[in-house]
Amino acid sequence: MSEKKELILIRHGETEWNKNKRYQGQEDVALNDTGRQQARRAAEFIAEENIDKVCSSDLSRARDTAAAIARSRQLEVKEYPGLREIDFGRWEGKNYETIREEYGDRFDNWLDDPGEVSPPGGEDMYEFMDRVSSALTEILSGNGEEKIAVVAHGGALRIYLIHLLGIPLERYTRLYFNNGSISRIDFYEGKPVVRLVNGTFHLNGV
Numbered sequence: 001m002s003e004k005k006e007l008i009l010i011r012h013g014e015t016e017w018n019k020n021k022r023y024q025g026q027e028d029v030a031l032n033d034t035g036r037q038q039a040r041r042a043a044e045f046i047a048e049e050n051i052d053k054v055c056s057s058d059l060s061r062a063r064d065t066a067a068a069i070a071r072s073r074q075l076e077v078k079e080y081p082g083l084r085e086i087d088f089g090r091w092e093g094k095n096y097e098t099i100r101e102e103y104g105d106r107f108d109n110w111l112d113d114p115g116e117v118s119p120p121g122g123e124d125m126y127e128f129m130d131r132v133s134s135a136l137t138e139i140l141s142g143n144g145e146e147k148i149a150v151v152a153h154g155g156a157l158r159i160y161l162i163h164l165l166g167i168p169l170e171r172y173t174r175l176y177f178n179n180g181s182i183s184r185i186d187f188y189e190g191k192p193v194v195r196l197v198n199g200t201f202h203l204n205g206v
Contacts, residue, residue: 005140005187006147008046010069011154012062013038014179021095024153025088025122028059035061036068037206038180043068045182045202049147051075055139056151057083065180066151082135085153089122115169125159125169132156133163140187157183164192180206 013035017024031039042065051073056066058079066077091099091107099107103120110117114125132152139148152160158175161167164185167175177183177198184196 003189004145007185008147008149009157009183009185010042010065010149010151011157011177011179011181012065012151015061018179022093023088023091023099025085025092026059027092029061031061031064034206035179038203039065039068041202041206042180042182043072046149047072051149052146053078054149055080057153057156059084062151062153069149080135080139082131083152083156086128086155087123089119091119091122111173113170114172129159129163132159136160
């Protein structure tokens with residue numbers, strides 16, 4: 001029987017910046033009340049699963065979401081800076097309308113093909129892909145079968161799926177992960193099988 005590893009990927013709960021459509025990037029913005037409720041719902045939904053380890057970005061919105069999952073299992077959250085959101089540079093803290101007003105075509109070109117255009121003062125998408133995929137490779141590197149919960153950011157989850165499935169980078173903005181959503185990928189001898197993307201059934205009413 002081939003070795004199997006299971007990844008449960010969770011996007012962190014909502015923050016006030018998410019609510020107001022402000023680009024957060026690597027700013028350390030805390031969960032709001034809705035975000036904390038989403039974190040609890042995600043934790044409750046997978047409460048009966050035998051999870052071997054819980055990993056997270058080191059930004060508080062992800063770390064606090066992960067803590068809700070780890071707490072009942074008496075597990076420690078293992079933090080990985082490589083799972084951080086993309087660095088949006090001078091776009092961080094601004095909403096879509098403000099960025100479009102200030103940067104015009106550059107913002108529209110980034111939305112159309114982020115592999116060709118970078119946010120001013122921010123991170124190149126290929127560098128972003130490399131650090132996120134490297135972090136996940138490290139997380140998956142243990143011997144034996146494991147089920148691992150990983151809490152990260154919407155952009156980090158997008159770029160990891162693009163990396164795994166060979167999706168053209170220009171389609172990055174066509175993927176979306178809701179706050180508190182759950183996605184699942186199984187690995188058989190290192191080969192990925194995507195089972196679920198952006199599951200939100202556990203968030204009804206939040």
